[in-house]
Amino acid sequence: MQIFKVGGAVRDRLLGKPVTDIDWVVVGASTEEMLAKGYRPVGADFPVFLHPKSGEEYALARTERKSGRGYGGFTFHASPEVTLEEDLIRRDLTINAMAEDDQKNLTDPYHGQRDLEQRILRHVSPAFAEDPLRVLRVARFGARYAGLGFTVAPETMELMRQLSESGELQALTAERSWKEISRALMEDQPQVFIQVLRDCGALKVLMPEVDALFGVPQPEAHHPEIDTGLHTLSVLEQSALHKQPLTVRWACLLHDLGKGLTPEEEWPRHIAHEHTGLKLIKAVNERFKAPKDCQELALLVGKYHTHGHRALELKASTLLELLQSFDVYRRPQRFEEFIAACEMDARGRKGLEQRSYPQADYLRGAAKVAREVAVQPLLEKGFKGPELGEALKRERLKALKAYKDNA
Known part of the structure; x- marks a missing residue:
């Protein structure tokens, strides 16, 4: 049984960025072994376990196969025989398909470190085109790392274009799409997210209303x-x-x-x-x-x-x-x-x-003036119900006229 740190934690350490979330992959273990060591199972679709002390997620190395449409259309296979390389090849980008052991020895079968150095977002394998959510993910990474000079590899952009034209994007759920969109909008350069989606034809599928503004x-x-x-x-x-x-x-x-x-x-x-x-x-x-x-x-x-x-x-x-x-x-x-x-x-x-x-x-000043109009004097004058609302409106209008005259 071997445990590796994988994905974003490895990528961001190599980029010199702060590491927040850590993903762990366990190679050579079965569900029974994990349970015996005190790990608590969580995932219904594939074997993910919580560490007995830290509470962090540990996933058994697994392979996956396309079995339907959309993000959820996959069947997973996890067993002690699945290798680290087999687990890494199912990931989206080469920069996310690296692993390291507790000695920080790097396993990089798909040249993610080279792509990090060359500032390229490149797919790991043709299986990239099986998951439409990856179009949004790559565009989001484009927004995150644009400031470092990252661009999407032409062959990856071509796969994204094919996915956009295939009708697969329509199979994405609103929830999954929003999760990627909202995260992308909060990146340092969210405009790059929209531009990448437009470049691969995904914007006119997902947000034709925004795409229609160009030109x-x-x-x-x-x-x-x-x-x-x-x-x-x-x-x-x-x-x-x-x-x-x-x-x-x-x-x-x-x-x-x-x-x-x-x-x-x-x-x-x-x-x-x-x-x-x-x-x-x-x-x-x-x-x-x-x-x-x-x-x-x-x-x-x-x-x-x-x-x-x-x-x-x-x-x-x-x-x-x-x-x-x-x-x-x-x-x-x-x-x-x-x-x-x-x-x-x-x-x-x-x-x-x-x-x-x-x-x-x-x-801001106008809002402050309107908010400061007191209700109490109107109540004391006997206003109540709809009449009070109208009286309050008149007083606020009077206050705003004075504010406008003095501005």
């Missing part, structure tokens, strides 16, 4: 980059540079979907794209079963981001409607995330990445 022009005066797809990538890039949370990054990705529906004869203008885009944002939200906070913010940013940009020009009554729409009294954080998404949108324009965004502080 759609916008007015150069507001958008020096012109192309709506490139603008979306830039907004996503800004959201990562400014360390925004997942909710904001998701909203940044979807905020301009309505521009993909503008008839060509109306280009480069996109009148009412905020409203036409809502049904598309809703469709993408539902397709991936995005968490509720991500769904809500994406819809609100889609609908109101131009209000954000025009904040200084808005009438007090429009400003109040905007604040009410976000329920800034009970959910102040959501409005803060809206402001962040609007600022990322403003910065995601060629040559304008460093410009100031005075609308942010103006909107």
Whole structure:
């Protein structure tokens, strides 16, 4: 029985990056031996055990064979006869198919270390094409390591293209897809994830609404980059540079979907794209079963981001409607995330990445003024029920008019 550290832990140590999760593979052992040593079984599909003391996961070396469609369409075989090399060959990328023993002796049958040095994301074997989830995984690794100069090997990109055209991507569950998408969006360069998906044809399968933005022009005066797809990538890039949370990054990705529906004869203008885009944002939200906070913010940013940009020009009554729409009294954080998404949108324009965004502080100030309107004096005047709500609205409007006059 031999135990090896495998996958990401080995890769990241060789890259000089901090190692967080450690995967262990056990070669030459049976389920009975693992149980006898006090390991606790967890996996129903294949033999995975928890270490009796550390609680870390240890998997028996295994082989796998394609038996159906999608990510789950595999049968596994684990036995003491399965070698370390056989276990490693079923992994996705060569840089994830290395192992080391407790003396840090490296087992690297598929030249992962060489690909690390050459900054290449390359598939281990043709079996890569059996698992559609790997298209998303490779794009995610592209986003993670783009800053180190990593690119996808042409032959791997070709396999990803074949997978995208095969119909296999549609077999992925919403949950598995969202797990990869959400992790990718939180990488250092999430825009690379979208670009890699587009390069291999997966974006038009998974998110045709986003893919449709590429090649759609916008007015150069507001958008020096012109192309709506490139603008979306830039907004996503800004959201990562400014360390925004997942909710904001998701909203940044979807905020301009309505521009993909503008008839060509109306280009480069996109009148009412905020409203036409809502049904598309809703469709993408539902397709991936995005968490509720991500769904809500994406819809609100889609609908109101131009209000954000025009904040200084808005009438007090429009400003109040905007604040009410976000329920800034009970959910102040959501409005803060809206402001962040609007600022990322403003910065995601060629040559304008460093410009100031005075609308942010103006909107924060307006929210503060509206929140500070006291209810107690209105109660003391006898207002209650719907009448109280209307009176409160009038007082907030009065406060916002004063705020606007003094701004």
